[in-house]
Amino acid sequence: MQIIRTTDYDHMSRMAANIISAQVIMKPDCVLGLATGSTPIGTYEELVRRYENKDLDFSGVTSINLDEYKGLSPENDQSYRYFMNEHLFRHVNIRPECTYVPNGLEPDSDKACEAYNAIIAASGGIDLQLLGLGHNGHIGFNEPSDVFEKETHCVDLAQSTIDANSRFFASMDEVPRQAYTMGIGTIMKAAKVLVIVSGESKAQIVKDAFFGPCTPQVPASILQLHSNVVLVGDEAALSLIPEA
Numbered sequence: 001m002q003i004i005r006t007t008d009y010d011h012m013s014r015m016a017a018n019i020i021s022a023q024v025i026m027k028p029d030c031v032l033g034l035a036t037g038s039t040p041i042g043t044y045e046e047l048v049r050r051y052e053n054k055d056l057d058f059s060g061v062t063s064i065n066l067d068e069y070k071g072l073s074p075e076n077d078q079s080y081r082y083f084m085n086e087h088l089f090r091h092v093n094i095r096p097e098c099t100y101v102p103n104g105l106e107p108d109s110d111k112a113c114e115a116y117n118a119i120i121a122a123s124g125g126i127d128l129q130l131l132g133l134g135h136n137g138h139i140g141f142n143e144p145s146d147v148f149e150k151e152t153h154c155v156d157l158a159q160s161t162i163d164a165n166s167r168f169f170a171s172m173d174e175v176p177r178q179a180y181t182m183g184i185g186t187i188m189k190a191a192k193v194l195v196i197v198s199g200e201s202k203a204q205i206v207k208d209a210f211f212g213p214c215t216p217q218v219p220a221s222i223l224q225l226h227s228n229v230v231l232v233g234d235e236a237a238l239s240l241i242p243e244a
């Protein structure tokens, strides 16, 4: 694993954007695995800036997102499709039909997951997978568990996640109880994995995930077995891991 230490969130975002830009420049028809959450927002801003400066061209790129809430429409401002449109897709020249997010409106979980697995297979595989890291070590919506789930599956959200999300919805009934997520096996098949972490609150889980035992109780720890991982973090997030 390669570790890139950066000074702060903005620096982390620029370095992550450098890596993604290199991927897009070297392979214009690449497949990018993308993430939502607060960590990649600066990275996406940086990619948009580069596109606007004509330094990047997304016209040949395919994107495949990690996850989506079950039951939310693309128009719902809490959906991950909405997030991606707002933070990246509508600002660059990626072809909308080449941007994939699990179909939150498909009520049949098996159908939704099979369809997403078929999309991933048809893409020929992910060249670069961008990941954020949950405080409990989750990647995508792969939460701590007794097993590593291989392919796209439907997860029941923890009550703590449902409670935390409730502030974004008009009523408790509207808060999603489930989500579709890419599996750990699919993430591990990506040719390259780029993990971005920022802030002191991530320091302990970065240490556990990358320097602790490899266990499904810390889903990101499986990345220790991947041969091409780059971890880009700011000083605070990397403060508990060895210097070298």
Ligand code: F6R
Pocket (backbone or CB within 6 Å): 034, 035, 036, 037, 038, 039, 040, 066, 067, 131, 132, 133, 134, 135, 138, 139, 140, 141
């Ligand atoms: C997002 C995702 C999640 C986040 C993780 C970190 O698509 O799959 O695993 O990457 O929860 O979130 P932030 O970046 O908000 O700390």
